[in-house]
Amino acid sequence: MRVGIGILGGGVVGGSLAHKLLTESDVITAKTGLDLELVKVAVRDLEKQRPFPSSYATDRPEDVVDDPDVGLVVELMGGMEPARSLVLRALDAGKPVVTANKQLVAAEGPTLFQRAEANGVSLLFEAAVGGGIPIIRPLSESLAGERITSVMGIVNGTTNFILTKMSEDGLPYADVLAEAQRLGYAEADPTADVSGADAAAKAAILAGLAFGVWVDLDRVYMEGIEHISSTDIAFAARLGYVVKLLGVAESTPDGVSVRVHPALVPDNHPLAAVRGAQNAVFVSGPALGELLFSGPGAGGDPTATAVLGDVVTAARELLAHAPVAPRVRIGAGVVADFGQVDTCHYLRLEVDDAPGVLAAIAGAFGEAGVSIRSVWQEGRGEDATLLLITHAAPEAAHAKAQQRLAEIDTVRQVASVIRVVGDTA
Ligand code: NAP
Ligand code: HSE
Numbered sequence: 001m002r003v004g005i006g007i008l009g010g011g012v013v014g015g016s017l018a019h020k021l022l023t024e025s026d027v028i029t030a031k032t033g034l035d036l037e038l039v040k041v042a043v044r045d046l047e048k049q050r051p052f053p054s055s056y057a058t059d060r061p062e063d064v065v066d067d068p069d070v071g072l073v074v075e076l077m078g079g080m081e082p083a084r085s086l087v088l089r090a091l092d093a094g095k096p097v098v099t100a101n102k103q104l105v106a107a108e109g110p111t112l113f114q115r116a117e118a119n120g121v122s123l124l125f126e127a128a129v130g131g132g133i134p135i136i137r138p139l140s141e142s143l144a145g146e147r148i149t150s151v152m153g154i155v156n157g158t159t160n161f162i163l164t165k166m167s168e169d170g171l172p173y174a175d176v177l178a179e180a181q182r183l184g185y186a187e188a189d190p191t192a193d194v195s196g197a198d199a200a201a202k203a204a205i206l207a208g209l210a211f212g213v214w215v216d217l218d219r220v221y222m223e224g225i226e227h228i229s230s231t232d233i234a235f236a237a238r239l240g241y242v243v244k245l246l247g248v249a250e251s252t253p254d255g256v257s258v259r260v261h262p263a264l265v266p267d268n269h270p271l272a273a274v275r276g277a278q279n280a281v282f283v284s285g286p287a288l289g290e291l292l293f294s295g296p297g298a299g300g301d302p303t304a305t306a307v308l309g310d311v312v313t314a315a316r317e318l319l320a321h322a323p324v325a326p327r328v329r330i331g332a333g334v335v336a337d338f339g340q341v342d343t344c345h346y347l348r349l350e351v352d353d354a355p356g357v358l359a360a361i362a363g364a365f366g367e368a369g370v371s372i373r374s375v376w377q378e379g380r381g382e383d384a385t386l387l388l389i390t391h392a393a394p395e396a397a398h399a400k401a402q403q404r405l406a407e408i409d410t411v412r413q414v415a416s417v418i419r420v421v422g423d424t425a
Pocket of ligand 1: 048
């Protein structure tokens with residue numbers, strides 16, 4: 001049972017997939033009965049060294065899609081265009097598509113799902129979230145009977161790698177980012193990783209699968225790790241926390257909330273132990289309680305393994321010669337206003353160590369309706385630093401408190417504000 005495979009993109013993931021198809025076909029056939037044969041790989045630069053023979057490479061991606069010998073198309077070029085047009089062209093030609101492109105799926109999911117359904121072919125995207133971790137299929141199939149309440153976790157390998165190296169080895173941000181790029185974890189433009197955009201797309205996809213509401217990316221609250229300093233990482237450690245970039249999708253009384261931001265996580269929390277480019281996703285629901293999915297979240301080989309799993313599924317569905325039922329159903333839903341979402345905050349304030357400072361600060365929080373949980377002071381005189389952790393309050397109340405703090409003369413600077421997640425105290 002042969003299926004010809006065309007790959008759009010022969011970079012970190014596409015290169016690894018092509019190599020696997022050429023070198024592990026015996027294992028794949030033994031396990032699945034399928035003969036998955038690599039036909040063509042689209043690249044930009046035909047001169048670059050690749051982990052597959054150059055005879056497979058073409059710089060005309062439409063030739064991959066249109067080749068009659070290609071029965072199944074794998075999109076691993078990334079970005080919006082020409083990836084979007086090529087995926088639609090393949091679907092319209094009745095060819096199943098597998099993609100790892102989270103930006104494309106998050107931004108264009110409903111259009112792509114509708115087009116796949118209209119043509120009766122599969123559109124699979126397991127590797128778009130969590131790299132090698134199976135999370136898309138569990139959410140869309142295994143957990144279809146659970147009323148999921150939240151999906152939360154570490155969904156970007158590059159930023160977790162950077163934060164781990166900064167905290168454990170004291171390495172500077174820029175050096176660690178360069179290493180993440182060298183190891184193939186980062187996006188072509190790593191701004192997408194460090195700004196939180198990559199995690200935001202993944203969190204939106206998770207929300208779509210968990211709650212059936214496709215949240216526009218501009219409704220996803222997003223904060224990256226660019227402002228996280230080694231000072232805050234060190235203070236967090238002294239208070240018993242580690243800093244992680246989290247993606248959160250939850251069902252609230254006001255609608256679905258999707259957000260990405262750095263967070264202080266208690267060092268005995270399971271997410272605190274997720275190091276390097278690993279990812280981990282908690283899924284919570286009333287019947288199952290909490291499920292944790294974890295594993296390699298980025299990198300060529302783990303991601304190509306997840307892609308290959310989708311290729312096997314799509315090839316089986318293609319060979320069944322029957323229309324494929326849609327896996328994702330999108331309904332209407334309300335997106336919660338982030339200002340109404342309850343969160344806890346850690347604040348680092350540079351203050352004058354003078355009588356009445358603490359009272360003024362407590363007053364600012366009190367007026368805004370935010371309750372303080374703990375306060376620590378470091379240093380004295382003009383070098384005093386106050387660290388505060390609040391109880392949960394709506395984001396809008398936190399914003400009001402921070403505005404009031406900035407108006408207090410003896411508060412020289414609100415040096416940083418990071419949310420706190422997973423604290424049960
Ligand atoms: P990459 O290393 O930058 O590879 C992209 C490939 O696409 C390159 O081979 C590039 O050609 C080719 N390409 C780009 N635009 C093209 C065009 N217009 N025509 C022909 N070829 C074109 O990216 P990657 O890391 O493999 O990521 C691929 C996709 O997988 C992205 O959507 C990414 O978000 C996703 N993903 C990546 C990882 C990871 O860990 N890397 C994990 C999960 C998901 P050249 O090589 O000639 O430049
Ligand atoms: N750049 C992404 C990350 C790749 O670092 O997680 C995996 O999607």
